[in-house]
Amino acid sequence: MLTATGRQGHAQHSAAPAREPESEPDWAALNLIGASASFRRVLASLCQWSRVDATVLIGGETGTGKELAARAIHYLGARQDGPFVPVNCGAITDSLLEAELFGHVRGAFTDAKQDARGMIALAQGGTLFLDEVDSLSPRAQAAILRFVQDHSYRPVGGARFQCGDVRVIAASNADLEALAAEGRFRRDLLYRLNLLTVTLPPLREREGDAVLLARVFTERLCRQYGVPRTLDDASLAALRAGQPWPGNVRELEHRVHRAFLTAQGQSITLGLPLPAGFAPLPRAGTTAPSPIAFARAKAQVIAEFERRYVLDLLAEAKGNLSLAARLAGKERSRFGKLVRKYGLQRDADARPPRD
Structure with a gap:
């Protein structure tokens, strides 16, 4: 049985106040770089969650930096001097899961020549990061749930329960709520893991x-x-x-x-698709372009501006050529020439019929 001393020790550590940050964290040192509004909101959440010793679930697509976010919560919090132990749940088989997490005693199974500490024991006083929790099998989910509930566990082959003084942070690139609705992820485990949540935005939205x-x-x-x-x-x-x-x-x-x-x-050169009308400018120290090349580049920029300007006006006027011309402050005939110049007649002809 779990001793009273073990439970009290865990409760005391959980109640310990986190260190209040004196200033804005050095996010670059934590490899969390970004200035977009969506990313700054995530950083604010990470800073807030680091001040409390509670379970956090981090969501986000592959490659968004979920482990970096977990490390930031750890190193900005009260457990920063303790170990950060990442566990790739997708890489552990059912047969090894409990031994990997909880450890084992000598003779618990074949080749168990001596006692071995598990990931939880290695993370004692720090943070246990469970990555890809969506890949856990039903059996593995049950084992994790038992530990997340009260932080007690028993090494494989052991006779006594132990207390894991760790903070749990989990991460997934899957929709766990949808998986729970399909019966593929335990809802009670989800409720235990998503006490606090943060979702990292994809790069295309930053x-x-x-x-x-x-x-x-x-x-x-x-x-x-x-x-x-x-x-x-x-x-x-x-x-x-x-x-x-x-x-x-x-x-x-x-x-x-x-x-x-x-x-x-x-x-x-990254070799990415270029935006329409892009004309690269010469770098300092390179051979100056000929007047013809310069004129051509200038004409391309002006033409792209005109085309976009006319297209936006037609959209605002719902295809009404006369109204678009008035919005542009031009005569209808002159504006019509611009429309035909860029092949936008269809947009003009698509206007709704007059009453």
């Missing part, structure tokens, strides 16, 4: 952060390899235009790393 991250990754690689290199204008324009990034920050980091290593000079 406006401006792709450029910021790509530059940070490039600077780190320059220091690592001792080679000065920068992202080219085309890559920066493509990053600003937005990309789907199914692999999120991890995908961006790998792309920058690969482009850095394969670059022939000081310029890094």
Whole structure:
């Protein structure tokens, strides 16, 4: 049985006040970089959850930085001097799960030549991070639930329960609520894990952060390899235009790393799809373009602006050419020439019939 001393020890640690941060955390040191509003809200939640010793469930797509978020909660909190022990739940088989988590005593099974501590014992006084909890089998979920309920566990083959003085943080890239509705994830375990929650936004929804991250990754690689290199204008324009990034920050980091290593000079090209009408400007120290090339680039920029301007006015006027011309402050005939110039007649002809 769990001794009273064990329970009291756990309660006392849980009640210990977390250290209040004196200033804004150094997020860059924690590898959490971003300036978008959606990401800043996540950072605020991480800072808040670090001040209380409670279970946290972190959600988010693959590559969004869930383990980094878990580490931030740990290192900003009262348990920062204790160990941070990550457990990849998807990599542990049912036959080894309890031994890996709870440890075992000598002779508990074949090849158990001596006592062995489990992940919970290794995380004593710190944080146990359960990654990919959605991959746990029903048997594994039952074993985890028993521990999360009261932090008590019994090593495999042992006769006495022990108390795990750890904070539990779990993470999943799956919708656990949907899995629970389908009967594939225990709802009682979900209720235990999602006491506090935070969901990391995908990179495609973090406006401006792709450029910021790509530059940070490039600077780190320059220091690592001792080679000065920068992202080219085309890559920066493509990053600003937005990309789907199914692999999120991890995908961006790998792309920058690969482009850095394969670059022939000081310029890094990511090879991303370019926005319409993009015309790269010459870098300082390069050969100046001819007047013809400059005029062509200028004409492309003006043409793209005109096309977009006319298209937006037609959309606002619901295809009514006369109304769009008035909004532009132009005669209908002159505005009509712009519409035909860019092949937007269909947008003008799509206007609703007049009453």
